[in-house]
Amino acid sequence: MVVRISTGKSVYGLIRYNESKRRESSAKLISHHGFSRGAENLSTQQLTQRFQSLTSLNRRTKTNAVHISLNFAPGENLKDEVLEEISRKYLNKIGFGNQPCLVYQHFDAGHPHLHLVTVNIDREGKRIETHNLGMNQSEKARKEIEQEFALVPAEKQKRIGPSIQELGKLVYGQETTKSSIQTVLNHVWNNYTFSSLGEFNAILSGFGVCAYRGEKDSERYRKGGLVFHLLDKQGKRKGVPIKASSFYLKPTLKKLKFRFARDLEKKKELCPLVKDRVVEILGKSNSLKGFQDSLKKSGILLVLNYTDTGQIYGTSYVDHLHRVGIKGSDLGKEFGANDLSRRFGLVPLSSAKPLSKGEASKFGAKVNKDWVRQTFKDLEIDPIPDFSLALSDSPYQGPVRRDRKKRKKKKDHSSES
Structure with missing residues (x-):
């Protein structure tokens, strides 16, 4: 049994997500603790x-x-x-036995799984400590439950928690646009690390979603606006753009910038872990396609950005094992666009002579674009080594204190002058 824990600021959002699955018949409420009878007939607002x-x-x-x-x-x-018994015993063992809880069973993945929704404030108004909950109480509870119910241990499972297969890749024309994008945004926001819009978009692209600022000379771009699109099967933006501020999460550019700053240190910690795997795979690869395919088998998506002439001008690596998006140059120069182009016999962007259409075709620009757009349905994700996931307080909690001190200091300095 693999356990995944996350925390956030909106229990309403969690309930709404699970209730939407119920309405789609892809989930059912199998149990509820701390509720009166008939909880299955209550509205999302009433449950909240x-x-x-x-x-x-x-x-x-x-x-x-x-x-x-x-x-x-x-x-x-x-x-x-x-x-129901497993969920009840698990909650008791991690110290949430007296908390109200909704237990949903989902049917949208290739493996059986439950989603438990609760809060960490008890009936006396005291906060239940969640720091290291996943590594301490949860790990102990998991092993005991695996033994009691003769379950397959987490160490022997091939994949962990909600995956790309579970969420699926959204395709324009086949989805209800806003609710589908909202599901993806919640999933990425709560589970992934990213420190730039490019990294955020690299992760979103795998789920068929794109964040777009508009053209650089547009009013939207100048005013710092941001919209979201579904992508079609060719990876192109389609449909009416939806403003970031209209989503419950409100992932506006301003909010994202705070998130980028907050995730930067965490990304730096994860970079060496990702780089070690990429270095090993790169050394064994003889072509760009082979490199991408081998990375994919390891749970890493290589996202390539192309110019109109078929030259690579940017790379991003999305590691679904550690759930992080990293700009290629942040891993090292050899993982960036120019060095990969030279390594695999493509004309790098820094080349003085631009590629003609014939040359672009010769170097496989059209084929490369197809690689970028391939779906994730056959992506297998190996488990994280210690089989426990740290709690993720994903929703932004405000700028760090030192930023405020800097602004105050600057203001005092200007007043003195």
């Missing part, structure tokens, strides 16, 4: 009010929503009463 009765007792704790997924190995088709 039960949790808000606790979170209102502690206004200081903003990050109070807890989302847990219990993932079982393919073939472990457990009965509802067994799944």
